[in-house]
Structure formats: C-alpha cells, structure tokens
Amino acid sequence: MSQMQNVERQLREMILALEVGPGERLTERWIEGRFGASRTPVRAALLRLETEGLVGRDGRGWTVSPINLAELEQIAVYREAVEVAALRLTCGQADKSAIDVIEAMLDSCDENTPREEWHRVGMDFHIELARLSGNEFLFRAVRDAMTRLSRARWLEVRDETALGRAWLEHRAILAATRLGQADEATRLLSAHIVGSRNRLVTSLANDRRGLRARGFAVVAA
C-alpha cells in the first residue's frame, strides 16, 4: 500500500470519526507530521478528499468541511433520485440471490452490537443495495452521498425507536425488492430517505448550539 493511499485513508477516517472537527483548519505540515509522510502524498490525499467534499479550500489553506444543513437537504434529494433509479434497475433483474447477502448484513446487528457498527451497517445497506443495480455511476453516487452524510448521521441524536424503525424500513424495502415490486419498493425507499432527512436535519438544528460548543462548525439551512 502506497503512502499516498495510506494518508488518504487515515485522514478520511479521522474526519469521518470527527477526530478533527468540522470547520477545523488543516495545514499540510500538520498532516505531514501526524502521519509521517511528506507533503507530496499529503497533497494528493487532500486533493482527493476535496472532491469527496470532506475538506475544502478556505482562501489559501485547507479546512475540514463544516456540517451544512442546507447541503444535507440537497444531498437527500440527490440520493433519493439515484437510489430510486438504482433500485428500479435491481427490481427488474431476474437474480435476486444477492439480496440475501444484504439481509444477512442487517441480521448481523442485535442489541449487543456497538453503536458504531449499527451506524456503519445502516450506511452500507444503501451502498450495497445500489451496487446491485450493476450501474457503476449510480453506485458511486450513492456511496459518495453516504460519505458526505456520514458525519452528520454520527452526530444525530437517535433514540432506540428511531433505529428500530429504520431497520424495519430497510427490511420492507428488501422484501418488496425481492418480489420485484418496483413501485412499492421505490415508494418505501423514498419515504425512508425523506423521513431520515427530516429526523436528521431536525436533530442537528436542535443540537446546533451544543455542537458548536464542541467546536463543530454547523452551517444553518
């Protein structure tokens, strides 16, 4: 594994895990020292993370992208379009065996599973479902959208009932997909995405003061 990919991967993890806060300034020299790499791979990593929307330019200099509520709403609209299109493709396919793998993913979570794992599986559900479409561009769009949403979802205050409801919705989407019921499956998926967005934005807007107190830049809608 090259240094460049290492820096990119580790820095992305730090950002997604909120070990560097949204809105925080980044200097190439700090990253250089932090990961023991020189500026060449650091710069490459920053350029790629910029296209992922995780870091941005702040005049001269780099900044961890703030949480932007308006952006989160736009991403929800975007992912609804691409996820629905992907799911429609999947419903039209004959082979539904791959759906079992995704169902097993959901099964792997129970009350003993750490919160972090629930978080990851909840994202991977959507990503893997999109992958089944066989369309590389729809897949990447969903994956990138989930990456952009990741930090915000991690900050969201979610109660147990909300988590349970999301899981039920995931299972209902899978069930309809397995039967090839495209209209029903996409209707459920749309509703799921819209509901998730509403809960997410509401939660963050309510917590905005607290999040800023923790040093996280949160831009209003």
Add this chain to the structure above:
Amino acid sequence: MSQMQNVERQLREMILALEVGPGERLTERWIEGRFGASRTPVRAALLRLETEGLVGRDGRGWTVSPINLAELEQIAVYREAVEVAALRLTCGQADKSAIDVIEAMLDSCDENTPREEWHRVGMDFHIELARLSGNEFLFRAVRDAMTRLSRARWLEVRDETALGRAWLEHRAILAATRLGQADEATRLLSAHIVGSRNRLVTSLANDRRGLRARGFAVVAA
C-alpha cells in the same frame, strides 16, 4: 491563476478536443514539458482529471480514458435519473424567467454556426437546465456526466436531421417546463436522453473500426 489550475484546464481541453487520443499513454514528464510547469501541478491536475474520468491509471502510469460504450450506456441511465429529478424540481418553481435565458442559448445557433458551437450549446442546454433546479448535487452530476459524454458526442456521426430533431426536443422540453407540466416535461426529457444514447452508441459501434484506425481506443459494450 495558479499553474495548477492552468495545467488542469489546458490538459482537460486537449483531452476533450481529442488532441490526445482516447487510450493514449500520458507521462508526467511529457505534460510537464508541454505546459511548462513542474511535476507538482501536473500531478495535481492528473489527480483531478482522474476523478472526472478523463484520465485513468494503467498500472503504473497514466492513460487518457478510452471511449467505453458500456460506460456510455450506464451514464445515460445515470443522467436520466438526475436530469429528470432536477427538471421536476424546476417545474415546481414559481419563477420561470430563467428559462428564457436557456431558450436564447438555443436561438443563438443557426445554419452559420460552426459545428463545434452546436456541440457545446447542446451540452450546455442540459447543464444549465439542471442548474435551474437549485440543487448543487444534481447540477454537478449532470455537468460531470456531460463532461464524460463530451468526447463520444464529438466523435458521433450526426446528420443534419438528427441535430435538428435534438433542437426540437430541447424546445419542447423547455415549453413544457415553462408551463410547469412536470410529467410531460420529464417524459420528453427521458425520451430525448434514451434516443440520444441509442443514436450515440449505434454510431460509435458502427464506426468503431474507423475510430481505432485513427488511434482512438474504443471499448465495446
């Protein structure tokens, strides 16, 4: 304007204008000499163009992305999803004055307009229409998809009737959008995209031999 942005812009133009052929090998040193920049900005440019899909890694080393017919078909599905979603948003908006600007764009082309300009305006029509949605992600998705399609459309053998038909379809889409008829507008848009894709892929598949003879790598569907 920094060197980095210059190299990126100029190299992108060379690739899109087919001044470096699809499938051609690129060396960082050649680009360095060609544009009079050092390797640092050259590498930054390559990293960005990679995310745009215009260049790719070929083991160790860089290659101008070949024309890939299977990819073109997938992009058509992708752009249909995002363009339809964007258009639906636009139809729901009260202010339709911006549509006149796009209509004027179409008007600016007549029989004296160079082919290159028709080509550009045909792309910008879709990009600017998506911009009206106000959703940054749908807009970028359309813009990036059109960038990826650009070279292929340039290679397409298009007769006058096909160009004229496309223009009529563009106008019909605008007309329905202006009236806020979302279902009709998106139906027309979908048909337009599917039709364009079919003509494009058919044309390239037929010309494949000739294109390869010109040194352009064309990957089959």
Add this chain to the structure above:
DNA sequence: GATACCATTTTGGGATACCAATCTGGTATC
C-alpha cells in the same frame, strides 16, 4: 531466427528546498 538475459533508461512515488503571500505578535507613535 527465436529466446533468455542483462545493462540502461524511463517512469511514477516520495522527499526536500525555495519562494511569495499571508498571518502574527509586538512595538512605536499619537
């Protein structure tokens, strides 16, 4: 003539040196 092999060159990945722009902290001035 085909092929295995080795020396040379070329290439991308990485490290580092340098620069101009900018930021910072302190100081002198009023």
Add this chain to the structure above:
DNA sequence: GATACCAGATTGGTATCCCAAAATGGTATC
C-alpha cells in the same frame, strides 16, 4: 489606550532531487 506599522514565522505553491520498479533494447546463446 488605540492604532498604524514592521519583522519574523508560517503556509501553500512550485521546482527539483532521489529512488525503486518497470519498461526498453541490445546481445549472447541455443
């Protein structure tokens, strides 16, 4: 005490080295 200003430190942008790996091309061998 506020402010204008200047010197030093910091930073991203760029150029340039170095290196290991891979491609290249010529040659000896069969």
